[in-house]
Amino acid sequence: MLEPLVSMRGITKYIYGGDGRPLRNTDVKILEGVDFDLFPGEVHVLVGENGAGKSTLMRILGGVIPPDRGELKIAGARVNLADARDAREKGVAFIHQELNLCANLDVAHNIFLGREPRRRGLKDAGEMYRRSAELLKALSTDLDPRLSVARLSTAQQQLVEIAKAMSFRSRVVIMDEPTASLTKREIDVLFDLIRRMRSEGIGIVYISHRFEEILAIGDRFTVLRDGRLVGTQPIQSFEPNSVIWMMAGRSIDEMYPRTHAVEPEPVLELRGLRLATHTPPIDLVVRRGEVVGLGGLVGSGRTELAKSVFGARRFHSGDVRYLGRKTNGWSPARLIRAGMAYLSEDRKTEGLIPPMSIRENLSLASLRSVAKLGFLSRPREERQAGRLIRQLNIVARSSEQLVSTLSGGNQQKCVLGKWLCTAPRLLMLDEPTRGIDVGAKAQIHSLIDQIAGAGVAILMISSELPELIGISDRVYVMREGGVVAELEAGPELTQERVVACMV
Amino acid sequence: MNIVSAARRGLAILIPVAAFLALGSRVPHFLDLSNLLNVVRQSSITGICAVGMTFVIVIKGIDLSLAGLLAFCPMISGVLMLAGVDPPASMAAGMLAGIAMGLFNGLMVSRLTVPAFITTLVVGQISQGLALTINGGSSIGAFPDSFVFIGNGAIGGIPLSDLLLLAFLALGFFIERLTPLGNHIYALGGNETVLRQEGLSAARLQFFVFGFSGFCAAVSGLLLSAQLDTVQPTQGDAYQLDAIAACIIGGVDLAGGRGSVPMAVIGALIIGCLRNVLDLLGIHPFMQNVFIGSIIIVIVYLSGVIRRHGELATRGTL
């Protein structure tokens, strides 16, 4: 057996609190005791849902962040990586999904940024262009090293990053969803390149959600779920349904409360909504008192759909009908007044104002209801805050505590509380239980049921299949910007069926 | 560089040139050689400032301390000269003061993360206050001939001011294109994260860029005083706007990362021509400021529109 290029053992990473200290005593960890190996000349595919810990694991390998516990060996030697640069000097190159180039510089200047060839102290541009051209040629591309990166396509930018990695003689190349915005032809070119790198003994970690690609290029695959290793297997045993099951399937070990009843009156109707030029039209309906789940893999357009409805994003064409009125082009403020609410998956920058207090955050979306003639009534606001803190079980010293100092679960309850104050008719929840502990999760599930029971229409985006299936009355599954299936709750609605629609 | 972008860049230079030739042919005396040399001489002050300002804007900053430094630095040199210190040493003192103020800007921006427009505004104000305080608010003048010669002399028929502008143009171009430092400055303006990943220090670059801008301001202020043979404590006011306008007209992008020294100097010449033409047409300098102030806003707006359009085209949707 070859010696592994990379060997990671028992890697653990805690969640960090608002005060910058790790939270060791919750049951939620970003990574917990993960083992990972990479051999020379193999493409090791890493799969898992968003938030499963793939990126964190790779950021640790790439030296971007240190692990809280565990051991990392590169080429047999135990290492502590100081930073990304240190990792690269030890032969690990990280090609991020968000490409890391300076768009205002040309190709050669990007490749040699910080180590420009010099002659008598000056930049030796001639040498730099010559060496860049050589590197690019070795990748069988005739990209001109004098082109500005801003003018390159994503695929070409990726080539520049790979050329840069090669210029360091990297032994390990991490690619985070490299095909996310490539065309079919560009993907073929990339795969040829990956195969050549593999034949030269380079180890490649390949993060992807696209199964056909994984089958085409991978040698082994590893599945992560909730920060834990589910398993590592040879690609021959890769079977989409079973892999999705490994990624998302959980034994249903909790009862989802279901006391609400669906009424016939539609609240939200989408007619021929197209999110972008190249995506298919979407038809969708959410009724009073109904919980509609929105499933799909990351990047399938679920968040974009919610944001399009909420007026926070422009869509291509089609109609949004809310409470019987066409609301295309309405601002979030106007929609909120009309009773629409959107709980974002990004709590910190889209859900809360962290330096403000719980009270102020709770009332932010419904200031009119705690005001008279434009003047805020502090007692009313405090009563409202106190009531919500009790009802939602928000653990806080007082309503004046800043939300930045709360735990994830309590922050999420604050966002939910903020929307409850607006007396919503339609509540869109985007990953409502991501990154929060089990206790808070169960509370939020129960709240969703109660809210629906009060006649609110709920559209819930979730990557967690048991949650999606357990709470929803109906589930739409999205793929590549369109809705590909609509499944009614009942014995037919199983994790396997949803999974089958997702790929 | 492909043909289209080369043509586009060529047009960007040609159109204003053509416009001014056309305009100039209608304005009496504009195209006289003596007038044109005079335009370049007057533009040298703005131009030298614009060289330093270009790098500051490239790293997403702005230098509003010029107005103060343009008076403060020559005031120091002037007082020393009148006290009998020999001109080279006095000038060196003024330049050091400019560099020190610039470095201080760099310190505030890099270590205390104060926005550049605030810290430079403050440093400009301090310099202005000191320039006024040093001589009780009044002008000084009657400097040694050797100093005055710098502003008014000529070598081989070419004014020394023009040569100095050319020297700074060359220095700026040298830093921009021929040194690794130039590449790092542009990288800082383009994507700071990448720069840090390469282990390069953003702080050090910020120190350099603001220090260099302070140096340019000092030299420019000294040149202005040499031209006028006086140091007037508020002489900088008029030039700060022009230096910013020069950069913006020359295509230096306030969003950072884009722009080049030669283009900024051309921008300074355009501003110089504009002011000259307006002068010849008898339009008051205040009205000229109204023009230039509006031009800045409009160009920044348009460049923003173009940039966002470009970003949308490359990134696509969903």
Next chain:
Amino acid sequence: MSAPVTEVVRAGAAPGEGGAPPTRAPAAGKGRVWIAAGGLLKLVGRNVALLIFLTLVILASLFVENFAALDNAEVILKQSAIPAIAVIGMTLVLMTGGIDLSLGYVVGLASIVSGIMANTWLWPAPAVLAAILVLGLAVGLCNGLITQFMRVPAFIATLGAGYVLYGLAQIVSQGSIINRLPKGFLAIGRTPMFGLPSAVFLALAVAVVFHVLISRTIFGRQLKAFGFGARAAVLSGVPGARINVSVYALCSTLAALCGLLFTVRVNAAQPNMGGGVFTFEVVTAAIVGGTSLFGGVGSVGNSILGVLSIKIIENCINLLGVSYHLYLAVQGAIILLAIILGNLTNRRA
């Protein structure tokens, strides 16, 4: 119609049992000292403006002759009245994370225009006052619309606007100063009340109104939220564009009022009134008053304490017979101190 959901939620059983686990590990040992130190810093941070003000008063009383006298206090009050009005507008703009560098030039334009209206056109005082406020509002709307919809950064838009306004003021004045303004016009800021000119009470009234606006109204809360996190605020229904435009509009309106009051105080309308120096004084006062350059933090009371603080310094410089020119440089030093102090105590870790 559905009953409000909150009612329903209240009716339901308390969801879940036991609640969430503790949010953080208890601090121990060294941590406790740091928390204590941090708490102290926070306390100081909240009251920096008051602290600076009191320190200045004490130091000046101890070391500057003639400072601690009733008529000197009156001088400081009179001199603070006008900048106090201006600083309120600047505070609003800074709270959104912007800046208004044209403020001082609005003052100059308002001054000369009010002089022309009162002296040349012989408009009655109330009409002049109204017209000047409208002028300020119009200028401010331009600033706001340029920053909001043309997406020009605030400092460049208002810098450019400043030069335009300054040029306009000079052109309007045709290079002359208007003296000997009509009595009725001068009465706006000069009518004595309780031994002080009416300008002081006008400033007080404006301060009270804007204090209430910022701390008690929907607008104020939305402004604060927008300054702290524009994206989350807009997604919570805060009308970001309207807030952004209105702060510039209010700022310039107040600046125009200042221009008129200055004109009344010195009994001369001139285009050089205010200018960059005044803008700077106002920014200094706001920052000494603890207003954050990054948005979100600001209060009328503290900003006015900032004005009083720098006016005390100006007063001391006068009393000590030091050159007024040095005051400009000292102001710069103070703003830097305030920024550094703010940085140490700021919410931004």
